[in-house]
Amino acid sequence: MFPESRDIRALVIAATGRTGGAERYIARLYGGLATRGIHGSLLGELPEWQQTGLMSLSPALGPKWEPSTLPTGLVRLPLERRRVARAIGRLDFDLTHMHFKREQVGLTDIASRRGPVIWTEHGRLSQSLYGRAMGKAYRRAAERVAAITCVSALVADSVRDVVHSNVRVEVIENSVDTQQFTFVTEAERHSARESLAIQSSKTIASFVGRLVSSKRPLLARRLIEDVAGTLLVAGDGPESRSLNSGSSEGSIRLLGDVPDPRIVYQASDVLLFLSDGSGEGFPTVLLEAAACGVPVVGTEDCGFASEIEAAGGVVAAPTVRALKEGMQVVLDDRDRRASVAREWALDHDSRGWLDEHVRLFVELVGR
Numbered sequence: 001m002f003p004e005s006r007d008i009r010a011l012v013i014a015a016t017g018r019t020g021g022a023e024r025y026i027a028r029l030y031g032g033l034a035t036r037g038i039h040g041s042l043l044g045e046l047p048e049w050q051q052t053g054l055m056s057l058s059p060a061l062g063p064k065w066e067p068s069t070l071p072t073g074l075v076r077l078p079l080e081r082r083r084v085a086r087a088i089g090r091l092d093f094d095l096t097h098m099h100f101k102r103e104q105v106g107l108t109d110i111a112s113r114r115g116p117v118i119w120t121e122h123g124r125l126s127q128s129l130y131g132r133a134m135g136k137a138y139r140r141a142a143e144r145v146a147a148i149t150c151v152s153a154l155v156a157d158s159v160r161d162v163v164h165s166n167v168r169v170e171v172i173e174n175s176v177d178t179q180q181f182t183f184v185t186e187a188e189r190h191s192a193r194e195s196l197a198i199q200s201s202k203t204i205a206s207f208v209g210r211l212v213s214s215k216r217p218l219l220a221r222r223l224i225e226d227v228a229g230t231l232l233v234a235g236d237g238p239e240s241r242s243l244n245s246g247s248s249e250g251s252i253r254l255l256g257d258v259p260d261p262r263i264v265y266q267a268s269d270v271l272l273f274l275s276d277g278s279g280e281g282f283p284t285v286l287l288e289a290a291a292c293g294v295p296v297v298g299t300e301d302c303g304f305a306s307e308i309e310a311a312g313g314v315v316a317a318p319t320v321r322a323l324k325e326g327m328q329v330v331l332d333d334r335d336r337r338a339s340v341a342r343e344w345a346l347d348h349d350s351r352g353w354l355d356e357h358v359r360l361f362v363e364l365v366g367r
Helices: 021-036 070-090 103-114 131-143 153-160 186-195 217-226 239-244 264-268 282-293 307-309 320-332 336-348 350-365
Strands: 008-015 037-046 095-098 117-121 145-152 168-172 203-210 230-234 252-256 270-273 294-298 314-316
Touching: 008 021, 008 103, 008 350, 021 037, 021 282, 021 350, 037 070, 037 350, 070 103, 095 103, 095 350, 103 117, 103 131, 117 153, 117 350, 145 153, 145 350, 153 168, 186 264, 203 217, 203 264, 203 282, 217 230, 217 239, 217 320, 230 264, 239 252, 264 282, 270 282, 270 320, 282 294, 282 336, 294 307, 294 320, 307 314, 314 320, 320 336
Parallel strands: 008 037, 008 095, 095 117, 117 145, 145 168, 203 230, 203 270, 230 252, 270 294, 294 314
Antiparallel strands: none
């Protein structure tokens, strides 16, 4: 264990209007680090940051870089660089932490003049046309970075394929707060279903994540209609309208972005993780569901088949028939699999995750 107080000031540069796994990760990390003497301040905008009670300053950065926003993002970058440089000049900090491509590629050189810069990668680097186009700039910017932390070995491998061999790449696996996400009791399950106005006699599956085609939400809809159950969907994205269109009455419950998804896990018999693996890092939803004792049915190409099986879940081919069979296997042995899931989650408790970040920060700052 590391001492509680280190008195290190970290500047987080990140701006996105989305509530997703990476955004929740950042807020959870710095909320925890505050108890260990790592004082985080945000330069940018994150929906989850307000809940930490930590300082923030917005230099009016544009949206997160994605294929659709990159052209205007590149036009805005010179102005954003000037704004960030002015803001940094007024702040006192020991290191800078960045999580998204605009900040990493466009702002690292500015921040590195003031001290070590850390990047965290939350997903595998894309091999799409957009990802390949970004690769050269990413590789060049990484030369100014003190360390790149990755949420899984899969992510680290994809980063090492892009950056120079002398760039420090470390794995700090994703984690879950097992004091917050606790094993669901029958009373909690009944209460959650009652709050969501769900018939408790039905099979309740949950889908937690951004509604994009790579996560296959429409496959989840077809599956839940085939088993005559109810699908709780916590998330938003371009597939939202298609997901709701033409579905059987009551079979789909679109909840939108849910900052605290515990009620979703509490109401669920099973979590569906149907991703094709594109861009996945180490999905927090797998850990959160496991900590609540909710077994997972996943697709065999999701990239995390071994983790799902280790947590008592089942993986199957991405077809309704195969996934339906997998669901039945889980439901027939749900109590045992729920206990296995919880035990697996305890091995990924966030206390060790915080310790690893403290270790790295102390090393880089020299305290």
